[in-house]
Amino acid sequence: MEFYHFTEFAWPFLPPDDEFTSMRVNLPSSVYDPDVGADWYNMCLDQHLLADDLGINCMINEHHQTATCLNSAAPLSVAILARQTKNARLCILGNPAANLRDPVRNAEEMAMIDNISHGRLECGFVRGVPYELFGSNCNPTETGPRLWESIALMQKAWTTLDGPFNYEGRWIHKRQVNVWPRPYQAPHMPIWMTGGSDVNHATRSVENGFTFTMFLTPTEGMKKMFTGVRENLKKKGLPKTADDLFAFMPLVAVGETEEEALKFVQQVFWYVTNNKSEPQFRAPPGYVETELYANFLSGKFSGGRTDAIRTKGMEYFRENGVAVYGTPDQVVAQLKKMYKEIGGFGNLIAMLHSGDMPYKDVAKSMTLFAKEVVPQLKDMGTVSSKVGMLKDRGRPIPASKFSGRTDALEAARAKTGVEVRSPKKSKKRNTKKRAA
Amino acid sequence: MPVKKSAARCSPKARTTRKTYNLQEAKVVVETKGTGKPLLILHSEDRYERDADFIEELAKKHRVIMPMMPGYNGSTLPESIRTIEDMSYLYLDLLDEMKLQDVSVIGFSVGGWLACEIATKNDTRLKKLILVDPVGIKNRGSYDRDIADIYYNQFAVVKKMKFRDVKKDPRILTEMTDDEAMDEAKAREATAKLCWDPYFHNPGLRYRLNRIKLKTLLIWGANDGIVKTSYGRGFAKKIAGSKMVTITKAGHFPHVEQPEEFMQHVRAFLR
Numbered sequence: 089m090e091f092y093h094f095t096e097f098a099w100p101f102l103p104p105d106d107e108f109t110s111m112r113v114n115l116p117s118s119v120y121d122p123d124v125g126a127d128w129y130n131m132c133l134d135q136h137l138l139a140d141d142l143g144i145n146c147m148i149n150e151h152h153q154t155a156t157c158l159n160s161a162a163p164l165s166v167a168i169l170a171r172q173t174k175n176a177r178l179c180i181l182g183n184p185a186a187n188l189r190d191p192v193r194n195a196e197e198m199a200m201i202d203n204i205s206h207g208r209l210e211c212g213f214v215r216g217v218p219y220e221l222f223g224s225n226c227n228p229t230e231t232g233p234r235l236w237e238s239i240a241l242m243q244k245a246w247t248t249l250d251g252p253f254n255y256e257g258r259w260i261h262k263r264q265v266n267v268w269p270r271p272y273q274a275p276h277m278p279i280w281m282t283g284g285s286d287v288n289h290a291t292r293s294v295e296n297g298f299t300f301t302m303f304l305t306p307t308e309g310m311k312k313m314f315t316g317v318r319e320n321l322k323k324k325g326l327p328k329t330a331d332d333l334f335a336f337m338p339l340v341a342v343g344e345t346e347e348e349a350l351k352f353v354q355q356v357f358w359y360v361t362n363n364k365s366e367p368q369f370r371a372p373p374g375y376v377e378t379e380l381y382a383n384f385l386s387g388k389f390s391g392g393r394t395d396a397i398r399t400k401g402m403e404y405f406r407e408n409g410v411a412v413y414g415t416p417d418q419v420v421a422q423l424k425k426m427y428k429e430i431g432g433f434g435n436l437i438a439m440l441h442s443g444d445m446p447y448k449d450v451a452k453s454m455t456l457f458a459k460e461v462v463p464q465l466k467d468m469g470t471v472s473s474k475v476g477m478l479k480d481r482g483r484p485i486p487a488s489k490f491s492g493r494t495d496a497l498e499a500a501r502a503k504t505g506v507e508v509r510s511p512k513k514s515k516k517r518n519t520k521k522r523a524a
Numbered sequence: 525m526p527v528k529k530s531a532a533r534c535s536p537k538a539r540t541t542r543k544t545y546n547l548q549e550a551k552v553v554v555e556t557k558g559t560g561k562p563l564l565i566l567h568s569e570d571r572y573e574r575d576a577d578f579i580e581e582l583a584k585k586h587r588v589i590m591p592m593m594p595g596y597n598g599s600t601l602p603e604s605i606r607t608i609e610d611m612s613y614l615y616l617d618l619l620d621e622m623k624l625q626d627v628s629v630i631g632f633s634v635g636g637w638l639a640c641e642i643a644t645k646n647d648t649r650l651k652k653l654i655l656v657d658p659v660g661i662k663n664r665g666s667y668d669r670d671i672a673d674i675y676y677n678q679f680a681v682v683k684k685m686k687f688r689d690v691k692k693d694p695r696i697l698t699e700m701t702d703d704e705a706m707d708e709a710k711a712r713e714a715t716a717k718l719c720w721d722p723y724f725h726n727p728g729l730r731y732r733l734n735r736i737k738l739k740t741l742l743i744w745g746a747n748d749g750i751v752k753t754s755y756g757r758g759f760a761k762k763i764a765g766s767k768m769v770t771i772t773k774a775g776h777f778p779h780v781e782q783p784e785e786f787m788q789h790v791r792a793f794l795r
Contacts, residue, residue, distance in 0.1 A: 373675075373715070
C-alpha cells in the first residue's frame with residue numbers, strides 16, 4: 089500500500105454564510121486576500137515537504153474559480169514539489185484533460201516535472217466536476233469522450249520518439265506534434281484516473297493500466313465499483329489486477345487520543361460542511377446520465393452527493409468509511425477493515441488537511457499517520473509486476489516483498505526488463521535516504 | 525425518401541401525419557397538418573410550438589410542416605451534426621426530399637437561427653420568412669453578453685428571462701411526468717450539444733445575413749430577457765427590407781404569452 093498526503097488548498101476565510109450562494113463558479117475573488125493567501129499557499133506546500141520528510145507521498149489536485157481549492161494550476165504546485173522534495177511520489181490528480189484546450193502543452197508540463205523530479209511523477213487525469221464547465225466553457229455533453237481523446241494524444245506524444253506526427257481528432261488538431269522533453273519514466277509516467285459511479289469508465293481506465301481513484305465514497309459504493317471493475321476485467325479474460333491499480337481517498341485524522349483525533353477530523357470536515365453551490369452548477373445538461381438529469385430537472389435528485397452528505401454527521405462518515413480517524417491503532421484497524429470490505433486497493437490518499445486547520449495540528453496528525461499507521465499497513469496488498477496496459481502487467485507481486493510501491497514499482501520494472509532510465513546514482517541516493 | 529409512415533395521430537381538430545426521413549446520418553421525424561400553401565415551422569429549443577393552438581389555426585389555411593429537430597422529440601442527432609449550421613444542410617436536404625416549393629418559414633428562437641442558416645445558403649424553395657425572437661448572431665463586443673446565460677442562472681431566474689408572466693410558462697418542471705422529464709432532459713442535452721460554445725450563435729452568420737432576400741418579418745417580445753429588443757433591432761438591420769414588430773407583455777416566446785396578437789402579425793404577413 090502506498091500513502092499520499094492531500095490538502096485541497098482551500099480558502100477558508102469566507103464571508104458570513106448568508107452573504108454568498110456558492111463556494112464555486114461565482115464567488116468573487118475579492119473574498120481572497122493576497123496578504124493572507126501568499127502565506128496560505130506556502131503553508132499548504134510546507135505540508136507536502138513534511139510528507140516527503142515523513143516518507144509518504146504527495147497528491148495535488150486542481151479546481152477553478154472556487155474557494156474550495158486555490159490550486160487553479162496544479163502543474164505549478166507539483167513543479168515546486170518536484171524541485172523541493174526528494175523521495176515522495178508526486179501525484180497530480182489531476183489534469184482536467186476534458187477541459188484542456190491544448191493537451192500537448194499539458195504533456196510538455198508533465199514531462200518536464202517528471203524529469204525535474206527524476207521520475208517521481210504519477211500523472212492523473214480527471215473529467216472535472218460539473219462546476220468546471222462554467223469556467224472552462226467546454227461542452228458538458230462531450231466531456232467523457234473528450235477526456236479520452238486528450239489522454240490518448242498525450243500518451244502518443246510521450247511515446248513518439250521520432251516525431252513530429254500529425255493529429256486531427258474530434259476536438260484537437262495539431263499537425264506537428266513533437267513533445268520535448270520526453271518523460272523520465274519509460275514508456276511514460278504511471279497514469280491515474282478518477283471516477284464516480286460509471287463502472288464502464290472505471291473498467292476502461294484499469295484495462296488501460298491507469299490507477300482508478302475514488303474520493304469520499306462510502307465503503308458500500310467503493311466495493312460495488314472496484315468489484316464491478318474486477319469482474320468486468322475477468323469477463324474480458326484479462327489478468328488479475330494488482331491492488332496498485334486502485335486508489336481511495338477518505339478524510340483522515342490521527343491523534344494521540346480519540347478526543348484529539350476527533351478535534352482534527354472536525355477541522356478536515358470543513359470541506360464537507362462548506363462545500364455549498366447553486367444547484368444548476370451541479371448538473372449542466374449532458375454531464376450526468378440522461379435519466380439522472382431528468383430527475384434533477386423534476387426535482388427528484390439534488391444534483392450531487394454534496395447536499396446529501398452535508399446534512400449527515402461525522403459518525404455517519406466514520407461508519408461508512410468516508411472519514412477515518414482515531415488513535416493510530418484505531419485508524420489501522422479501520423483501514424484494514426475497509427481494505428477487506430472493499431476487496432483491495434493499493435493506494436490510500438489521506439485528506440489530512442482542510443479549512444483553517446492550523447499547520448501544527450495537521451503536522452501532528454500527519455506525523456502520527458506516517459510514523460504509527462503507515463508502517464503497519466505498507467506491506468498490505470499487491471503491486472503490478474510490470475507497467476503498461478493491464479494485459480501486459482503480468483502477475484501481481486505481494487507488496488510485502490518490497491518496502492512500498494516507490495521501490496516496488498521501480499524494482500519490478502527493472503526486474504521485468506521494462507526500461508528504467510533513472511541514473512543509478514540517484515536511485516542509490518534515494519534508497520539510502522529512505523533506509524535512513 | 526420517406527422510410528416509415530407511422531400511425532396517424534388523431535386530434536379533435538386537424539389530422540397530423542408523421543413521417544420519418546433518413547437524411548445524412550439522422551432520422552428526422554416530420555409532422556404535417558392541414559392543407560394549403562406549405563408553411564415550415566422550425567420549433568424552438570423549448571418546443572412550446574408543437575401542441576400550440578396557433579398551429580391548429582395555421583393548419584386551417586396551410587399545410588403546416590413541422591420537422592422535429594434532430595435531438596428533439598424522437599429525431600436522432602448524429603455525431604456528424606455539431607452546430608446549427610451543420611443542421612441547416614440537413615434541412616436543405618429535407619426541403620429537396622419533400623420537394624417543397626414556395627414554402628414560408630416561421631422559426632422560433634434557435635429555430636429562427638436555423639431559418640437564417642438555411643436562407644443564407646439556398647432560398648430557392650422558400651417564400652417568406654418570419655423570425656420570432658431568434659438567436660444566432662452576436663452584435664456587440666467581446667465583453668458584452670448579447671444572449672443571457674441560461675445555464676449559469678438559477679432555473680427560476682431563467683424562467684423570468686423567458687416569460688414576462690411566469691405563470692404563462694406551459695412547463696412546470698416539478699410537475700412533469702417521468703416521460704416528460706426524459707423528453708425535457710434529452711432536449712436540453714441536444715440544445716447544449718449544439719449551442720454551448722459558441723454560445724447560441726454562429727460568429728460568421730452576421731456577416732452573411734445580407735444574403736437573405738426573402739420578405740422577412742421579425743416578431744419580438746418586448747420583455748424578452750434572453751435576447752432584448754435592441755438585439756432584435758440589430759438583427760433586423762442586417763436583413764435588408766425586413767420589418768420588426770414588438771409584442772408588449774411578452775417575453776422570449778410571444779406566441780405563448782400573447783398568441784392572438786402574434787397570430788394577427790403572422791396572418792397579415794403571410795396573406
